[in-house]
Structures are given as C-alpha cells and as structure tokens.
Amino acid sequence: MTTPVHDVLIVGGGGAGLRAAIAVAEEQPDLSVAVVSKVYPMRSHTVSAEGGAAAVIKPDDAAQHHCYDTISGADWLADQDAVEAFVAEAPGELIQLEHWGCPWSRDPDGSVAVRPFGGMKIQRTWFAADKTGFHMLHTLFQTAQRYRPVTRYDEWFVFDLLVHDGRCQGVAALELKTGALRVIPARSVILCTGGAGRIFPFTTNAAIKNGDGMALAYRAGVALKDMEFVQYHPTGLPGKGILITEAARGEGGVLVNRHGRRYLEDYDLGQPLDVGDPRHPQLRSMELGPRDRLSQAFYWEQEKGHTFEGEFGAYVHLDVRHLGQKKIDKKIPFVRQTALNYMGVDCVHECIPVRPVVHYMMGGVHTDIHGATSLPGLFAAGECACVSINGANRLGSNSLTELLVFGRRAGLAAARFARGHGPVAADVLEKKAEEETRRIVSLHTQGAPGADSLATIRSELNAALEHGAGIYRQADRLAAACEKIRELKERLGRLKVLDRSRTFNTQLVAALEAQFLLDAAEAVAFSAAARRESRGSHQRLDYKERDDERYLKHTLAFRTDGDPRLEYLDVVITKWPPGARVYGKQ
Numbered sequence: 127m128t129t130p131v132h133d134v135l136i137v138g139g140g141g142a143g144l145r146a147a148i149a150v151a152e153e154q155p156d157l158s159v160a161v162v163s164k165v166y167p168m169r170s171h172t173v174s175a176e177g178g179a180a181a182v183i184k185p186d187d188a189a190q191h192h193c194y195d196t197i198s199g200a201d202w203l204a205d206q207d208a209v210e211a212f213v214a215e216a217p218g219e220l221i222q223l224e225h226w227g228c229p230w231s232r233d234p235d236g237s238v239a240v241r242p243f244g245g246m247k248i249q250r251t252w253f254a255a256d257k258t259g260f261h262m263l264h265t266l267f268q269t270a271q272r273y274r275p276v277t278r279y280d281e282w283f284v285f286d287l288l289v290h291d292g293r294c295q296g297v298a299a300l301e302l303k304t305g306a307l308r309v310i311p312a313r314s315v316i317l318c319t320g321g322a323g324r325i326f327p328f329t330t331n332a333a334i335k336n337g338d339g340m341a342l343a344y345r346a347g348v349a350l351k352d353m354e355f356v357q358y359h360p361t362g363l364p365g366k367g368i369l370i371t372e373a374a375r376g377e378g379g380v381l382v383n384r385h386g387r388r389y390l391e392d393y394d395l396g397q398p399l400d401v402g403d404p405r406h407p408q409l410r411s412m413e414l415g416p417r418d419r420l421s422q423a424f425y426w427e428q429e430k431g432h433t434f435e436g437e438f439g440a441y442v443h444l445d446v447r448h449l450g451q452k453k454i455d456k457k458i459p460f461v462r463q464t465a466l467n468y469m470g471v472d473c474v475h476e477c478i479p480v481r482p483v484v485h486y487m488m489g490g491v492h493t494d495i496h497g498a499t500s501l502p503g504l505f506a507a508g509e510c511a512c513v514s515i516n517g518a519n520r521l522g523s524n525s526l527t528e529l530l531v532f533g534r535r536a537g538l539a540a541a542r543f544a545r546g547h548g549p550v551a552a553d554v555l556e557k558k559a560e561e562e563t564r565r566i567v568s569l570h571t572q573g574a575p576g577a578d579s580l581a582t583i584r585s586e587l588n589a590a591l592e593h594g595a596g597i598y599r600q601a602d603r604l605a606a607a608c609e610k611i612r613e614l615k616e617r618l619g620r621l622k623v624l625d626r627s628r629t630f631n632t633q634l635v636a637a638l639e640a641q642f643l644l645d646a647a648e649a650v651a652f653s654a655a656a657r658r659e660s661r662g663s664h665q666r667l668d669y670k671e672r673d674d675e676r677y678l679k680h681t682l683a684f685r686t687d688g689d690p691r692l693e694y695l696d697v698v699i700t701k702w703p704p705g706a707r708v709y710g711k712q
C-alpha cells in the first residue's frame with residue numbers, strides 16, 4: 127500500500143531528523159514533510175545524551191578557538207570548511223532551541239551556563255543538568271508538532287530506498303504494528319538514522335543503533351566515508367556499556383587505577399585539573415583530554431596490569447566523591463542515579479567502576495556541506511552522515527550541535543531539491559517495493575530452521591570487531607575480522623526467520639537489522655585494514671605514526687558483490703595546516 131507523496135521524507139525522528147523537519151516546515155511551509163521512525167521519536171538515541179552541546183557563547187571564547195579544538199581533536203581529518211560553517215551556525219541554533227523552550231542550565235547571573243568538556247580548551251558546552259539530550263529532543267518534538275505539514279509514521283521500519291531514473295524517490299517500509307509493507311514516495315529523502323555502535327559488544331548505544339541508514343545508502347551505491355574511525359568513550363559501566371557522562375569529569379571527577387594512582391598523569395595529557403577551581407586554564411588536561419587518548423591510556427594500564435579485574439574484564443575507578451553530595455545532586459544527578467541503579471554504587475561514598483565502551487561513529491554516509499549525497503534526491507544528517515566535522519575523533523558535545531546545524535542544512539537542501547524535481551513515479555516504485563517484499567518473504571522460507579541463530583551471528587561479529595578493530599589495531603587481527611565478516615554475511619544469507627507473525631515481528635526486524643549491521647561492520651573493518659597509519663581513534667600497533675603524506679585523506683568505501691572497493695578523497699584545509707595534537711605541557 128502506498129502513502130501520499132511527500133515533498134521531503136525524513137527517515138529518523140531523533141535530533142537530526144526533527145530539526146530537518148522543522149526547517150522544512152518553518153522555512154518552506156507549502157511543502158509536505160514526513161518523518162518515518164522505527165521507534166516513537168522520543169525513544170530515539172538522542173534522548174539519552176547527557177553531557178551537553180557545544181557552541182561559542184562566553185566572552186573569553188571565539189569561533190576560531192572552537193574551530194581549532196574541533197580540527198586538532200579530529201587529528202586534522204575534518205573538512206575545515208564544514209567545521210567553519212558548523213561553528214558559525216552553532217550559537218544561533220542553541221539560542222533558537224532556547225526560544226523553542228529548551229531549559230538550558232543557568233549561571234547565578236542568569237546567563238547560559240557552560241561546562242568544560244574533553245578536548246575543548248575553553249568551556250563552551252551548554253547543558254540542561256545532565257539530561258541535555260532529553261530536553262533537546264523534547265523541545266524539537268513539541269516544536270515539530272506545531273507544524274501541520276509534518277506527517278509522522280511512527281514505528282515503521284524502513285528497509286529499502288526506492289531509486290528510479292537515477293534518483294531516490296522514496297522508501298519501502300514495514301509497518302510494525304500490522305506487518306503491512308508500505309511504499310512512501312517522496313521527491314527527496316533525508317537519512318537521519320543515527321549510528322552503528324551495536325557492531326561492538328560493549329557500547330553506550332541503544333539497541334536500535336545498527337547502521338540502518340548507512341547500509342541503505344551503501345546498498346544504493348553511495349560511499350560510506352571514514353568508517354574506520356570509531357570512538358570509544360573512556361567511561362562506560364563494565365558489562366552494561368551504559369555511559370557515565372563526560373560531565374562527571376567536567377565537574378571534577380578523576381580516574382584512578384587499582385593502585386589508587388591518577389594514572390593519566392603518566393600519559394602526557396597535561397597538568398592535573400584543579401578541581402577547586404573548575405575555570406582554571408589547565409582544564410585542557412588530564413581527565414578532560416580527548417576521548418581517544420583516554421581510552422588508549424586505559425589500554426596501556428591494562429597491559430601493565432594496573433587495572434582491576436571483574437566479571438566483565440578490566441576496569442578502573444571514576445572518583446567523584448570529593449565533589450560532595452550537594453554538587454553531585456545539582457550538577458550530575460543522573461550519574462548518581464545510574465551508578466546506583468546499575469552497579470549498586472552510591473558515588474557520593476564510593477568509586478564508580480568504568481571501562482572504555484564504543485560510543486560514536488565518526489564515519490557515515492558521504493555527504494557535502496549541505497547533506498547531499500552522490501545519489502540525487504538522497505540526503506543525510508546527524509550521526510549516520512559524515513560531512514565531515516569529526517574527522518578521526520569527535521570532541522564530546524559537538525554531536526548534539528551537529529544534529530541541529532546539519533539537520534537544518536539538509537532539510538533546506540532537500541526542500542530545494544524537491545522544488546526542482548517533478549512528480550515521482552509512484553507505480554514504478556510499487557513494483558520495486560514488490561521485489562523487495564519478495565526478498566523479505568524469502569527470509570521465512572530460505573535455509574534450514576535451527577542451523578544458525580541471529581544471536582550467535584551478532585555475538586561472533588561483536589567479538590571479531592572488538593578483537594580486530596578495537597582501541598588498538600594491527601594487520602593480522604584486522605584481516606581476521608574481515609574474514610569473519612565474509613563468513614557471517616554468507617551465514618546470515620542462509621538464516622531462516624521462523625516467526626511469521628505480522629504484529630511486531632521482532633525476529634524479522636532483527637534479521638533485517640543484522641544485515642545492516644554487517645554492511646556497516648564491513649566498511650569499518652576493510653577501511654581500517656587499508657589505513658596504514660595511526661590517527662585519532664584509529665591506532666595501529668604496526669603503523670604507530672600519523673602519515674599525512676599518504677593518509678591525510680578521507681576513505682570512501684563502496685559496496686560491491688565481494689569486498690568493498692575503497693577510494694580516497696582529499697581533506698579540505700582552509701586555515702589550519704596539519705600540526706601536532708598537543709594536550710600535554712605546552
């Protein structure tokens with residue numbers, strides 16, 4: 127069954143998707159815009175962001191500082207024109223959010239409060255206590271409701287892009303409640319489907335983050351860019367993967383090993399943070415170093431036998447006790463609640479066990495600065511896209527702002543495209559969707575029951591990625607991960623989906639998500655194997671140095687019937703020539 131034709135169709139109801147929808151509805155009110163989401167929008171991963179969103183606002187800060195922190199944090203792999211646009215538009219976006227009702231935390235004088243964040247050498251992270259993502263998404267959701275042209279298809283799972291005449295003209299989706307297969311024709315489509323952290327075993331990412339949009343674009347011939355850059359967050363809960371926000375360190379929390387030593391002192395991350403004065407200029411240092419460096423320090427502590435050993439492997443301690451109950455309850459209440467609920471630890475009196483966990487994909491669908499991909503009519507924004515402002519390592523609190531800046535840009539670009547292009551071929555699309563439907567139905571009839579299970583395939587994939595493409599990488603382990611992915615793709619192709627029910631068939635959805643996940647994992651592992659240097663989050667034990675001569679380039683991975691084809695693209699440098707990434711004593 128086919129829905130009405132929309133001018134702009136957005137896949138994803140998280141921060142990027144809703145910002146794009148509002149941009150179209152507000153700035154091009156005569157266009158029809160729809161948001162399709164596999165979960166109710168307020169359940170998108172954006173809701174779980176805690177720490178904050180970066181933008182220059184205070185008098186001691188300036189655009190060039192935010193640009194430089196982002197570019198050096200990215201180990202010079204970010205496109206500098208994109209970073210400049212991002213930094214310039216960031217404050218306006220956060221102020222706009224305030225006008226729509228976002229309750230930013232305040233300083234006593236009534237001005238917007240900012241907190242320090244890793245890799246940001248000046249405090250510029252706006253926050254709403256430690257529930258920033260919740261408040262941002264809520265604000266965007268209620269604002270989107272105000273606009274009549276915004277139609278929502280909640281709990282519809284998009285499984286295919288409909289491409290006809292060299293142009294993306296809509297999507298095919300499964301309506302989860304009824305099991306009905308639907309065609310949503312559109313003049314332009316924006317992918318805002320979030321990340322793919324679920325390719326790894328320990329991750330802060332929600333179960334819905336399986337790289338769906340990345341795989342949809344990849345299958346339609348669009349390149350995935352810089353997929354080898356995967357961010358580990360240094361403080362997740364062992365076993366659970368649940369995040370203890372960087373705000374805990376921003377407010378003065380410290381990391382200690384099993385000897386009680388504040389071990390970051392040994393890793394050239396600068397002077398200890400003066401916790402008595404959180405505005406101290408040495409904020410750049412130690413616990414507020416960039417995430418990749420902190421995760422790497424953990425790896426070496428583990429190698430030296432300085433970590434604790436627990437049921438889920440090695441961990442260290444995050445100590446916030448010295449902040450005192452009053453500050454903890456005011457500034458990081460959710461940290462206290464999370465540690466209590468999931469670890470039985472009250473951080474007012476005890477240390478929180480933490481370890482690095484996969485958090486964010488720097489790579490994604492290759493787009494230009496307006497979110498356009500190489501496939502006419504297809505756009506992407508948010509974590510599923512790679513513009514790229516995050517390069518080899520994203521700085522904490524840049525992502526939430528990125529959703530707004532590039533969500534809006536993609537919305538406007540998609541609206542322009544829709545205006546310039548005629549009606550879509552709805553009948554042709556129905557035929558294409560039928561072919562896809564046959565593929566889905568075949569999942570019930572292929573293979574043999576019980577031969578393999580989705581859970582086994584996923585856990586083997588997780589183990590292969592953690593071992594081969596984790597915090598540190600090397601050729602033989604990467605080759606083994608690539609080989610495993612080949613094998614798992616073949617096994618998944620034979621997997622039989624036994625549940626034939628129509629209402630909320632979670633087994634069918636999980637099988638489709640596993641296919642997406644394998645596509646994303648393939649791009650990660652093969653891109654990482656080909657990058658023979660160390661840069662940002664991509665650290666190789668066999669190629670320890672950054673090699674600008676050969677690799678100051680974006681990787682582009684294209685899907686083929688066999689292994690992906692890789693190409694390279696120059697990084698855009700405007701004002702900041704590549705230099706050393708220094709966080710230590712300067």
Ligand SMILES: Cc1cc2nc3c(=O)[nH]c(=O)nc-3n(C[C@H](O)[C@H](O)[C@H](O)COP(=O)(O)OP(=O)(O)OC[C@H]3O[C@@H](n4cnc5c(N)ncnc54)[C@H](O)[C@@H]3O)c2cc1C
Pocket residue numbers: 137138139140141142143162163164165166167169170171172173174175176177178179180258259282283284285318319320321330331332334335338339369485486507508509510522523524525526527529
């Ligand atoms: C725990 C946690 C804390 C974080 N904290 C911060 C922070 O403090 N500051 C910061 O800057 N960043 C933070 N991040 C990162 C940031 O929150 C995310 O990168 C960002 O929210 C992603 O937003 P998005 O709109 O791209 O996607 P999401 O919010 O993940 O939304 C994806 C949407 O796509 C839909 N979707 C996906 N696949 C399909 C499909 N096949 N069919 C239909 N719909 C689909 C989903 O239903 C959902 O609506 C954090 C991330 C995590 C995991």
